[in-house]
Amino acid sequence: MSPQTSAHMGQDSPMDSAMRRAWSWHKQGLDGSLAGSNAATVLGNAGWARSIGGANPYLTLFSRAGIRREEVDADVVALRIHELPTARGCTYVLGAPDFDWALTLGKPAAESTLKVLDRLGVARDEVHALEAQTLQVLQDAATSGEGPLDPKQLKELLGDAVRSLGEEGKKKGASTTLPTVLGLLQADGRIRRVPVNGRLDQQRYAYAAWGLPPSPESPEQARAKLMENYLGWTGGATLKQTQWFTAFTVAQTKAALAAAQAVEAHGMWMLPADAQKAADFVPEKEEQIQLLASSDSLFLLRRNAAEHVADEDADLKFLDAKLSLQGDLPDHPIVDRGRIIGLWQYDPGQERIAHWLFSAPTSAVMHKIQEVAAFIREDLRDFRTFSLDSPQSRQKRIDALNAAG
Template identity: 40%
Template structure:
């Protein structure tokens, strides 16, 4: 299959070919897919690259609960539109249940204990009327929440409180809100979610899986069953039933596309002129498939990673830096240098006016509205310095 056509199609379906200017944040996420959140700038970069949405508009949509950061596919946090809250929570519900089961098995925790703690949490947040941060909750809950000691820390669960919070979030009873209203700081408080987005929702596992598949292939198709399984975290049998339950056409090599889009795809031709976008390393254009090689030309796949020169870019599961795309092809890597307040890059193609304009626009957005472009909550000016140096020194 023509990779230039595939990349161009994915690029367009992701809203990156012709920006969706004037589109509300919730509509962008509905049309192009949920945005992965890990305490970095990806949600803002996602909305800006696709629709020119500024930080204030994104933060306002969060405050109005038109969009919300929720544990969803694979139990991972994504930014979802309101109409997908129920399916997102249902899709991610297995993760906190698995964490509880592991705690019961290894950490001498009981389900009854966590149920009692959950009731105490709901009472505390209801009484407070304002978002309670984890320390606020610990102060109010007293002995109801207990430390799990060294054994818990080794398993990444320091106390019983995260277990209760995870279950309450997945049940749609508790909502996590950013304390300062920003999506890139990972400082949260908790409030009651009334009414719950799961109230009256049909959460039959097969129906949830089919609904998730329907959304996924609209965002990411043509995609394979393996791609869908990566995104959803579903087992083989459940994923196969979900795919069989919706109307998909195999375009060859197991690449599935909603049948209603097949005619449009067949008529589509890859654009002749460059169309650039600067996106995050976990942008949906990559992470919906998590198949980096499909976005790399063979010569670029053979390039050494700027952070690990012994490894080829084509051998990596995830990009080492933020991405520069042209019609869906990775044509460069970038990072923001908070010291100079400039974007630094390694380009795989000559810089033309369009590419320079895209870089200047994104740089201005970061400087004026975000202050920095962190890849994740663990990212900092110090930890990023190696990447900045590598990109600055690249030929």
Template identity: 45%
Template sequence: MANSGTSGDRGPGREAVLDPALAAKLRAWWAHRQWLDGAHQGASAGEVLAASGWARSVGGAAPYLGLFARAGLGRAAVDAAVAALEVHELPSARGCTYLLPAVDFALGLAAGAGAPEADITSAAKHLGVTRDEVEKLCLAITDALSPDRPLDPPAIREAVGGAVRGLGEAGKKRGTSTTLPLALGLLQARGQIRRVPVNGRLDQQRYGYVDWDQPVKGSAAELAQRYFAWAAPASVKHFRWFSGFTAATAKAALAPLELTPLPGTDLLLPVELAEEFQGFTAPADPQYALLAGIDGIHLLHRDLSRLVDPADARRSVPAAKGGRVFGSEADPQTHIVVDRGRIVGFWEYDSEQREIVHQLFVPPDAALREAIGRTEAFVREELGDARGFSLDSPRSRAPKIAAMRAAADRG
């Protein structure tokens, strides 16, 4: 599957300001399509991800929080689904790691296939790595691995001996100290090996690798079809952000799809959803969910202004320097509270006090207090913490927690 042209996590940029009534309807619709309306309790992890979209996974609590909010799934149920290969973390769109349902393993790998090739090209240019030595290392790794006994990177290095080469100071500066990550990335993208959490948990980045035989197949049009089923109405820019496709590849991917424009916007949706969207009415009652800042409700489009009321856009980012405000951010700098698609608060977990600390944009009613309490109990009893990403820690988030507490005290 062709991609490239954009990479990493750069967003699509700001979209046109929408009529407030349409903006509220769109938010509620996106939340509905994202299964954040409370209607799917008890669904499996695979069902949630197939219907609402792949979940970005960066060694934090985001997948657990998203599956808990959408289907009430506890950690044990999610970990069991991972162990049974009903869902799995794989390098996918833009080469980034997502939690995917089994039905999308082949497509996800195809979507991310270009990333390790780009890494090897860069290493060849800047570090003198040859394609031949990477391929020979790949063979040595697959010979060393078995399907059921994970080896961590130190054990793999020991098993393959001299096939791994150190890349010196130049490699360290470029974030590639040996040739091993290049080979592991290539083998994962080919579906020949998979990465397994050492303790079965998605929120602790310690991994081993096992042998695998997963087909890699899928077209750009298939990815586009999936994306617009999860994220529509969405713009071409939104799709390019998610996929990492060039303008030409995105245009070709969208050509077979029957997409219709939403009048007055640059947003598109499949024709089979147009009538349903037309008749959709935003729920009158709140539908609260506590999510990670990288949850799909935001990250499928990565256009934060869609989910933020204009008055809330002027709110200070907790503990941010330089007077930064929420509306100026590409991504939330905290976990988020949402109601019918609108972000209505920030939150973090205080692991010392074992409680959620929040800064709300709306007066808390009984439903919001219940949602906070339910999520707090889940984090405390099943996760122990709610890290935003792998390097997040109680110490690093302490300033944000203090800022949120101070804001709450001010009322």
């Protein structure tokens, strides 16, 4: 079926905003449909979890399937899930069935760093030689039982094979040749990056030899597979939204939509089966409350957080910015069936969740706030958005939430 073909049976009309929010909520498994699933299943059905050294992957899995940090960390060690560079060269936590083909999507970003080294006068032969030496060092470390090595250890063992690129290199984001080589080896699945303390909510890493078999999919097949998964995770997306997430060219996007047999329905590109299901979809009448990270897949996959703000809340402001005008959320959201009904932050000093609800609290909302606060207290101790986030850096937002609430 051509991606220019529209679906029939009354599917041409766009969903209203409330229905679209509820449909996305359902497709993301936030309605309880993924309860009891393992981490790889959740990530395969709801979408890869953006990491950036923050706690989003943990809350992603807890909110959908009640999975605790200890189980997540064990899955990382067992390579049932892992953090890998993939679409747009960004790192996501994903399940083992997606490792090989997802890595191929991140390869162009890794290879683009070679152009920087070219401009700094580093020959390709020198890069390839360092790749071979780095891989050998990591293989030797694995054989000897030494385990993963951090960049400092690698530099010491590789010696003069790692070239300093001086001030000019620093300006271009390449102080030595080692980061480029590590990126290339990781994009090929020859090595993997391991969190030094076993946790996903930080950005201190070591590297280990891996040897992941190459993907059987061609680049075109991998792009089609991503498109099919992406439309399944989101329940549908506009052309602009698909291009934001995938970073495909217009030609690549059209080819991937055609390969996924996508159809235009309800004002979006959708998988054929979802187009029909959406036409028959009836939103849940009872409250379904979740506290999510601002980088949760519900918002990040389409970067459409403003669409999750109801019309009656459109003029609400947080720190002088209108919620309905922001592409990215100013803080973590409290959500009911896809509609943002409040904002929250964890205050580790008080071991509580500071929150602002747009309307009077219900018992379901207060129960969920207490449940998530206990999860953070017991499993995470803090809830960082990204690796450099700290209680001090977010104190202004915590104070603003307390004042608004």
